[in-house]
Amino acid sequence: xxxxxQSVYCPKKIEEKWQKEWxxxxxxxxxxxxGTYYILDMFPYPSGDGLHVGHVENFTATDIxxxxxxMNGYDVLHPMGWDAFGLPAENFAIKTGIHPQKKTxxxxxxFKRQMQSIGLSYDWExxxxxxxxxYYRWTQWMFLFLYKNGLAYKKKAxxxxxxxxHTVLANEQVIDGKCDRSGDIVVQKDLxxxxxxxxxxxEDMRSKSGKKVSGLLSGLQKIDWPxxxxxxxxxxxxRSEGTEVIFPLAHTEEAxxxxxxxxxxxxxxxYVVIAPEHPLVKTLESQIENIEAVQKYLAITKRxxxxxxxxxxxxxxxVQLIGVEAINPFNGNKVPxxxxxxxxxxxxxxxxxGVPAHDERDFAFAKKYALPLIESIIPLQAKKEECFTGxxxxxxxxxxxxxxxxxxxxxxxxxxxxxxxxxxxxxYRLRDWLISRQRYWGAPIPIIYCDDCGEVPVPEKxxxxxxxxxxxxxxxxxxxxxxxxxxxxxxxxxxxxxARREVDTMDTFVCSSWYYLRFTDPNNKKKFADAKKLAKYLxxxxxxxxxxxxxxxxxxxxxxxxxxxxxxxxxxxEPFLKxxxxxxxxxxxxxxxxxxLGNVINPDAVVQELGADTLRxxxxxxxxxxxxxxxxxxxxxxxxxxxxxxxxxQEKVDIQNQQKTSQRVLSGLxxxxxxxxxxxxxxxxFNTAISxxxxxxxxxxxxxxxxxxxYEVLLAMLSPFAPHITEELWHIMGNKKxxxxxxxxxxxxxxxxxxxxxxxxxxxxKVRSILILATGSTEREVKEKALADPKVQAYTEGKEIRKIxxxxxxILSIVV
RNA sequence: GCCGAGGUGGUGGAAUGGUAGACACACGGGACUCAAAAUCCCGCGAUAGCAAUAUCAUGAGGGUUCAAGUCCCUCCCUCGGCACCA
Numbered sequence: 001x002x003x004x005x006q007s008v009y010c011p012k013k014i015e016e017k018w019q020k021e022w023x024x025x026x027x028x029x030x031x032x033x034x035g036t037y038y039i040l041d042m043f044p045y046p047s048g049d050g051l052h053v054g055h056v057e058n059f060t061a062t063d064i065x066x067x068x069x070x071m072n073g074y075d076v077l078h079p080m081g082w083d084a085f086g087l088p089a090e091n092f093a094i095k096t097g098i099h100p101q102k103k104t105x106x107x108x109x110x111f112k113r114q115m116q117s118i119g120l121s122y123d124w125e126x127x128x129x130x131x132x133x134x135y136y137r138w139t140q141w142m143f144l145f146l147y148k149n150g151l152a153y154k155k156k157a158x159x160x161x162x163x164x165x166h167t168v169l170a171n172e173q174v175i176d177g178k179c180d181r182s183g184d185i186v187v188q189k190d191l192x193x194x195x196x197x198x199x200x201x202x203e204d205m206r207s208k209s210g211k212k213v214s215g216l217l218s219g220l221q222k223i224d225w226p227x228x229x230x231x232x233x234x235x236x237x238x239r240s241e242g243t244e245v246i247f248p249l250a251h252t253e254e255a256x257x258x259x260x261x262x263x264x265x266x267x268x269x270x271y272v273v274i275a276p277e278h279p280l281v282k283t284l285e286s287q288i289e290n291i292e293a294v295q296k297y298l299a300i301t302k303r304x305x306x307x308x309x310x311x312x313x314x315x316x317x318x319v320q321l322i323g324v325e326a327i328n329p330f331n332g333n334k335v336p337x338x339x340x341x342x343x344x345x346x347x348x349x350x351x352x353x354g355v356p357a358h359d360e361r362d363f364a365f366a367k368k369y370a371l372p373l374i375e376s377i378i379p380l381q382a383k384k385e386e387c388f389t390g391x392x393x394x395x396x397x398x399x400x401x402x403x404x405x406x407x408x409x410x411x412x413x414x415x416x417x418x419x420x421x422x423x424x425x426x427x428y429r430l431r432d433w434l435i436s437r438q439r440y441w442g443a444p445i446p447i448i449y450c451d452d453c454g455e456v457p458v459p460e461k462x463x464x465x466x467x468x469x470x471x472x473x474x475x476x477x478x479x480x481x482x483x484x485x486x487x488x489x490x491x492x493x494x495x496x497x498x499a500r501r502e503v504d505t506m507d508t509f510v511c512s513s514w515y516y517l518r519f520t521d522p523n524n525k526k527k528f529a530d531a532k533k534l535a536k537y538l539x540x541x542x543x544x545x546x547x548x549x550x551x552x553x554x555x556x557x558x559x560x561x562x563x564x565x566x567x568x569x570x571x572x573x574e575p576f577l578k579x580x581x582x583x584x585x586x587x588x589x590x591x592x593x594x595x596x597l598g599n600v601i602n603p604d605a606v607v608q609e610l611g612a613d614t615l616r617x618x619x620x621x622x623x624x625x626x627x628x629x630x631x632x633x634x635x636x637x638x639x640x641x642x643x644x645x646x647x648x649x650q651e652k653v654d655i656q657n658q659q660k661t662s663q664r665v666l667s668g669l670x671x672x673x674x675x676x677x678x679x680x681x682x683x684x685x686f687n688t689a690i691s692x693x694x695x696x697x698x699x700x701x702x703x704x705x706x707x708x709x710x711y712e713v714l715l716a717m718l719s720p721f722a723p724h725i726t727e728e729l730w731h732i733m734g735n736k737k738x739x740x741x742x743x744x745x746x747x748x749x750x751x752x753x754x755x756x757x758x759x760x761x762x763x764x765x766k767v768r769s770i771l772i773l774a775t776g777s778t779e780r781e782v783k784e785k786a787l788a789d790p791k792v793q794a795y796t797e798g799k800e801i802r803k804i805x806x807x808x809x810x811i812l813s814i815v816v
Numbered sequence: 817g818c819c820g821a822g823g824u825g826g827u828g829g830a831a832u833g834g835u836a837g838a839c840a841c842a843c844g845g846g847a848c849u850c851a852a853a854a855u856c857c858c859g860c861g862a863u864a865g866c867a868a869u870a871u872c873a874u875g876a877g878g879g880u881u882c883a884a885g886u887c888c889c890u891c892c893c894u895c896g897g898c899a900c901c902a
Contacts, residue, residue, distance in 0.1 A: 229820095229897095230820095231819055231898095232898075234819090235819065240901070242902080260902060342900045348901070361900055547896075551898095584896095621828090621839085623828060623829060624829085627821095628896090629829095632841075635827085635828065635840070635841045637841080638841055641840095648855095688829095691838065759835090765882065767835050805882055813882045
């Protein structure tokens with residue numbers, strides 16, 4: 001047998017060769033005797049900028065795991081698709097006149113080319129595109145499924161409106177009062193919009209046949225997600241246990257309902273505040289003596305954006321409703337009522353009780369409006385001119401005096417319930433998901449409005465409701481679809497009379513809330529996915545993507561999963577068992593990569609110059625996967641040098657020598673490497689896996705000749721990281737089948753044990769000498785050798801040895 | 817303010833409570849070469865010393881321990897998320 005040695009590593013040629021093979025015949029797949037493994041990347045929005053090095057980091061990491069799992073005998077599902085609807089393509093179309101579909105397809109083509117150019121082993125036969133009617137037909141089906149179960153509804157509400165994007169936004173898309181796309185200030189508008197009832201899924205529930213389905217909150221406890229993401233979701237849901245208290249109003253039948261988590265402080269209540277949006281302001285109009293001042297205040301507040309309202313953190317404003325008095329149900333005290341915008345209309349009951357002595361906001365407000373500060377109800381260390389927000393023992397609180405805060409909260413809630421004046425309540429910060437958008441490039445909402453029959457869902461057989469192509473999509477604030485006659489004017493499915501189609505489209509997050517299900521059965525024409533195929537692969541074993549979706553996509557996807565589980569379309573109630581976020585890749589200057597700063601690294605250029613395998617290795621070697629890292633062009637070369645060394649090692653391989661071990665030292669190192677690399681891949685510690693391989697390669701380089709087997713094990717271990725060069729070398733070694741079909745190498749415990757160990761001898765905690773002794777030496781032997789060592793004696797001489805601690809083959813610690 | 821993650825050489829980063837700085841980049845020296853590139857060898861935390869070696873050193877300060885980058889307490893700083901949520 002003869003080797004065909006190629007002396008120069010030429011990545012371009014090799015990579016193109018194998019990529020062509022994989023494009024033609026698909027990526028080689030193992031049988032999967034050990035079960036299935038579903039490994040998924042957050043599918044990208046195919047932007048015109050092409051692949052970002054951050055994408056490369058994300059996709060390389062999952063590709064390594066996918067390849068590793070295949071070699072370990074799993075049936076791996078590793079698909080890729082396109083989150084193709086969305087504003088950038090539409091905005092580009094408005095600017096250039098190029099249709100969003102055309103642009104989107106071009107971008108997808110480029111993304112796919114780039115992904116293939118770095119050797120990602122996706123199941124391309126499962127590729128999906130959310131803007132394809134064959135896909136969004138099922139997005140519409142999902143809408144109807146929710147609609148039929150009362151989980152999709154239309155209501156008029158105060159909603160977030162972005163002037164730049166000419167559309168409404170979900171709460172989750174408003175960042176610091178600004179639109180997360182355009183950065184424009186978001187204003188509040190009263191509009192009729194479609195919502196999904198995500199708030200129904202916070203607590204645990206039962207499916208139709210009585211099976212337990214975990215809620216959005218408790219489900220977080222059973223999944224392996226980053227703690228920051230879990231706590232961000234918990235915070236967003238914002239469950240808070242408290243008490244509702246009814247304050248009757250003097251001289252009327254009306255009452256103000258208040259929500260508080262600190263009912264124990266109610267004897268310190270000196271006033272009540274309602275939000276500007278509160279309906280009582282209107283109801284009590286005739287009773288309010290200073291109605292002009294109040295209306296003036298409301299007008300000012302209305303003009304403020306949410307941002308301005310929350311930014312005025314220090315200066316609280318408000319106005320008293322003169323002539324209105326609320327009665328504290330506990331002591332009958334009459335207290336003044338204010339309207340103030342530090343109380344939000346959208347949280348709780350839109351009204352709070354003011355307890356200046358025990359709440360900082362109330363304290364600030366009371367001070368400004370010279371309200372009585374009343375003595376503290378909880379004494380403790382509270383000084384007169386400060387408020388105390390901790391728990392304690394109650395004073396001056398009627399029958400509740402002497403109770404702890406905790407007892408009082410429980411007892412007072414019970415009392416309120418008995419008196420029918422309120423009781424225990426749970427409040428959430430989470431609000432229903434607003435999903436309609438007044439834009440063109442999205443999935444149409446499958447609803448028809450008929451003058452006689454009202455709101456009529458499109459029959460399933462009529463799906464998909466296709467997005468018309470010939471629409472003037474310039475935004476006017478009204479959905480562009482209203483300008484398509486053919487689309488807008490339809491017959492009512494029930495009475496066949498003239499009717500109108502809903503012209504809003506769905507938030508693109510609806511499309512991405514269920515795509516991971518479609519991958520199991522992407523071409524199914526009868527269902528969104530076959531139940532058996534779903535059961536085979538889901539839930540997703542490992543999901544990877546950016547941290548920017550901690551509450552948006554990841555919360556919505558969990559909601560969809562739970563809704564489908566509740567109505568028994570699926571049998572699992574969490575979609576993603578294990579989740580990790582790759583750390584952001586910053587530019588060389590430490591800033592975010594951006595076109596305007598001109599600091600963007602284009603993966604194509606790196607592939608061109610040094611090769612895809614080098615790019616993959618570099619991005620994995622940069623540092624821990626989940627850490628933020630800065631790109632360093634100078635360092636990339638180190639990984640190329642490593643591959644050059646691996647390439648040159650082929651010259652040392654003795655192809656006849658099939659023996660599995662050479663010298664004991666080498667085989668020990670080999671097995672140690674297998675162990676470390678295997679464990680590191682399992683823990684996603686790719687940076688140290690690569691450095692372990694480097695140590696092995698550096699050692700192999702020093703050998704005169706190498707047994708073929710040793711080299712092949714190295715190639716196998718390196719193959720998930722650098723698939724092209726390893727496949728090529730594998731074939732140069734004379735193998736015919738793909739390296740991807742090989743079994744992952746196993747380590748032999750016995751071979752890892754080294755003949756000699758270096759034992760550090762410490763005297764009073766400081767290393768004074770290092771002994772090289774046979775592994776497994778007894779404590780007595782080590783002690784004798786150590787005490788006889790002159791370097792040790794220098795520190796122990798003339799001193800009494802008080803204690804000796806021995807850690808086998810590692811450390812001998814002497815205390816004098 | 818609250819929640820979460822961090823702070824280690826010139827740089828990126830390694831270290832189940834057990835020899836801090838693996839591996840790599842950069843840098844310095846040498847070999848090969850007419851020369852250069854590539855490659856190979858040596859060195860590379862600070863201070864003192866020709867050296868062996870010693871002392872100091874993982875944001876700061878305390879503590880637990882035979883032994884702390886790692887565990888506990890206090891504080892400082894950086895990054896990410898949420899923020900008048902009653």
